[in-house]
Amino acid sequence: MNKDLTVGRPETVLWRFCLPLFGSIIFQQLYNIADSLVAGKFIGEEALAAVGNSYEVTLIFLAFAFGCNMGCSVVVSQLFGAGEYGKMKTAASTACLASAVLCAALMLGGALGCEGLLRLINTPAEAFEASRLYLDIYIWGLPFVFFYNIATGVFSALGDSRTPFLFLAASSTANIAMDVLFVTAFDMGVAGVAWATFLCQGVSCVLAVGAVRVRLRKAGSPEPAPLFSLLLLKKIAAIAVPSILQQSFISVGNIVLQGIINGFGTGVMAGYSAGVKLNNLVVTSFTTLANGVSNYTAQNIGARKLLRVKAGFRAGVKLVWLLSLPLFLLYFFAGRRALSLFLENPTKDALQTGVYYLRILSPFYFIISAKLVADGVLRGSGRMLCFMASTFTDLILRVALAALLAQTALGALGIWCSWPIGWTAATAMSILFYRAGPWKNAGDAAE
16 A cells, blocks of 8 residues: 655654564565575585675675665655656656666676676685575576565555565565575575575565556556656666665675685684674664655655654654664674574684674664664755765775774774774764755644
8 A cells, every 4th residue: 555654743654654664674684694594504604604705795786776776766755745646657667677777787797707706805715616606596686686676666665665575574484495495405505595595586576566567557647657767767866876886885895894804714704794694684674764764755855844854863763773772782692692593513713703793883783773864864855975975984984994903913803893983983974964954944844
């Protein structure tokens, strides 16, 4: 069901919209961690290291898919909020066509360049072949990743966070079952993990795209809408390109970090792989909720209700802080048990790496979550340069400090210390950019 986010009490509207998103977070993370969990439990530490190593490369492709999602979602949200349903349909089809071209280019680049990239980041010999095999299979599934992201972006733009949740819940549950089946019953190793993800992503993509076509057909403006608009493509690109650049640079930064970490051996690699999966569960949770804030902001910008944007920011921060508290307590005091989900009979280096990583990062979840909510407002209002500036500050600080501190007596521990510094500086910038937004002096009613 389409939901107008421009009416009703802002906190209630936003929280109701974000509740299914929170459910989606859980299943999205099951999708993300299932490969590592099965690899670590049923294959071995080297397989876990290979999947974790490959994961950093897959984030580059996901950066492009996420950027297309955000560009489509923000523009469709603004048009939906403004009641321009014909243009809204054209924006969705334009995003699909542009994404198809981009996806084809990335598949070609991935097929030709992934092996060289694995060598560039110093992938150990014992993890190299498994990493390469995982990526080869993953690349063939990129069309599913792109079109699924476009479909969920349209659903979110229409205020419907429930339908994507249902698709994701079904496909994530199936992915875990197929991971275990392919690895244990068919003895397919890392290839089984990759093929399970490929198949489940394919099914969820087909279902999501079919459902969004039906939804758009039923939306207002019964007259046929053009399939492509250069003007709307420019508007989508104005949101998508900065999002892609931001996510891509983060991915490249993570790959540089992975290269530094790889120099400490497979034990530290495996511990980091397990720890970063748990950390990404948290950060992705905050990001997903912030995407909900983006959709809320975009609809209200389209409806010219700026005071509701300020109320939405406050509600969003309250929501992510409520989520931060239990996650901080879990990781700081019970991180060893959480890591055992991925590590079967871990080495001392692997377990110690994961524990230190979580204890250093988790107290700063309250800070990074506030940044991501502010970023959600900035994205939803189209203030992409501000959004990029704070994100690049975080990335540059983390990578530079990690490279520097890794050479000191701190060793790998110094790498983990770079995260809180980057997060804190970038959060200060995002909050300042938010406070200077056009809603600063808004005077219309929030209801």
